[in-house]
Amino acid sequence: MAERSGAPAARAVLQQCLQAGLQVQPAEELSEAQAVQIDRGMVIYICFFKGATDDILPKMVSTLLSLRLCESDSGKMVSVSELPGSLLIVPQATLGGKAKGRGMQYHNNIGKEDGLRLYGAFVSLCEEELKAASSSAEVTVKHGTYGNRQVLKLDTNGPYTHLMEF
Amino acid sequence: MAERSGAPAARAVLQQCLQAGLQVQPAEELSEAQAVQIDRGMVIYICFFKGATDDILPKMVSTLLSLRLCESDSGKMVSVSELPGSLLIVPQATLGGKAKGRGMQYHNNIGKEDGLRLYGAFVSLCEEELKAASSSAEVTVKHGTYGNRQVLKLDTNGPYTHLMEF
Numbered sequence: 001m002a003e004r005s006g007a008p009a010a011r012a013v014l015q016q017c018l019q020a021g022l023q024v025q026p027a028e029e030l031s032e033a034q035a036v037q038i039d040r041g042m043v044i045y046i047c048f049f050k051g052a053t054d055d056i057l058p059k060m061v062s063t064l065l066s067l068r069l070c071e072s073d074s075g076k077m078v079s080v081s082e083l084p085g086s087l088l089i090v091p092q093a094t095l096g097g098k099a100k101g102r103g104m105q106y107h108n109n110i111g112k113e114d115g116l117r118l119y120g121a122f123v124s125l126c127e128e129e130l131k132a133a134s135s136s137a138e139v140t141v142k143h144g145t146y147g148n149r150q151v152l153k154l155d156t157n158g159p160y161t162h163l164m165e166f
Numbered sequence: 167m168a169e170r171s172g173a174p175a176a177r178a179v180l181q182q183c184l185q186a187g188l189q190v191q192p193a194e195e196l197s198e199a200q201a202v203q204i205d206r207g208m209v210i211y212i213c214f215f216k217g218a219t220d221d222i223l224p225k226m227v228s229t230l231l232s233l234r235l236c237e238s239d240s241g242k243m244v245s246v247s248e249l250p251g252s253l254l255i256v257p258q259a260t261l262g263g264k265a266k267g268r269g270m271q272y273h274n275n276i277g278k279e280d281g282l283r284l285y286g287a288f289v290s291l292c293e294e295e296l297k298a299a300s301s302s303a304e305v306t307v308k309h310g311t312y313g314n315r316q317v318l319k320l321d322t323n324g325p326y327t328h329l330m331e332f
Contacts, residue, residue, distance in 0.1 A: 011329065013179055013327055013329070045325070045327045063265065066268055067265055067268055067269075067270065068268055068269050068270065069270065077269070077270075079268065090325075092325070092326075092327050094326045094327055094328050095327050095328065095329055097328055097329075099229065099233055099330065102232055102233055102234055102245065103233075103234050103243070104233065104234065104235065104243075104328070149323070149324045150322075150324050150325060151322065151323055151324055152320070152322045152324070152325050153320070153321050153322070154318070154319065154320040154321075154322075155319050155320075156316075156317065156318045156319070156320075157315070157317055158315045158316050158317055158318070159211070159256075159258070159316060159318050160258075160260045161179055161211045161258050161260055161261050162260050162261065162263055162270070163177065163179070163261055163263075163329065164265070
């Protein structure tokens with residue numbers, strides 16, 4: 001994890017969930033809204049900053065999947081892969097904001113093209129790692145669509161909100 | 167807002183909501199679980215660090231209530247008091263965690279007694295300021311119980327997760 005004094009390359013907010021759903025496609029004239037959903041597991045809100053590269057992804061993913069951020073049925077803190085739990089990954093550019101006057105500025109956020117690529121690679125790596133770490137058929141990785149509005153519903157037994165920077 | 171190089175005195179994660187509910191008292195043998203709920207507005211997850219004092223509260227509260235973090239019906243970014251929206255304040259000690267190996271450590275978190283006092287003062291100030299800023303009868307401040315498990319349900323039209331340090 002990056003020291004607080006250096007500018008981070010990525011910021012993640014993590015919340016434990018019993019169930020979480022995300023609309024990935026809004027309703028249109030001829031089609032209903034489409035949504036993805038996970039049951040027990042972790043929601044990862046993720047934002048990449050300028051200068052972030054693919055190099056940081058393996059460490060990020062292994063850290064997020066192995067840190068003891070979730071509470072098991074017996075009350076013990078375990079990692080999401082030990083739970084075993086699913087992941088809902090939410091691209092969240094607002095996490096990179098800085099207050100300037102009464103408004104928010106996003107000058108440090110990564111450009112759209114690089115952000116899209118890193119986000120896709122991050123999701124793929126989470127899928128690989130979670131699959132490798134857990135043999136449970138119920139465990140899954142779902143994710144939002146980069147650039148879309150993230151319409152989220154969250155149900156927790158205590159969100160245990162964590163912040164991680166990389 | 168504190169510069170990133172200095173240790174912050176408080177950390178807040180903010181999410182816009184359409185509706186959010188928090189259990190403030192778990193079910194017991196003779197009583198049902200008690201919950202509070204807000205409709206449209208903002209959820210504030212809050213954590214105080216060692217060294218935090220009451221001095222920081224007025225600036226924190228005025229910043230949180232006046233920053234344009236919420237989306238109005240017309241798609242314009244406005245403050246929660248301009249929306250006008252309610253507040254759900256959630257004490258969230260996990261926000262102060264630092265990864266150490268696979269576990270989380272909370273050495274920088276404020277002690278329980280000071281934390282409880284600051285949290286209470288923070289809630290009171292939010293109530294005063296929101297009341298002063300908005301004449302809408304529907305606008306309200308609800309909050310979790312310091313030290314309890316925060317059983318949260320959140321419904322958003324895009325959580326717009328923000329991080330603020332003070």
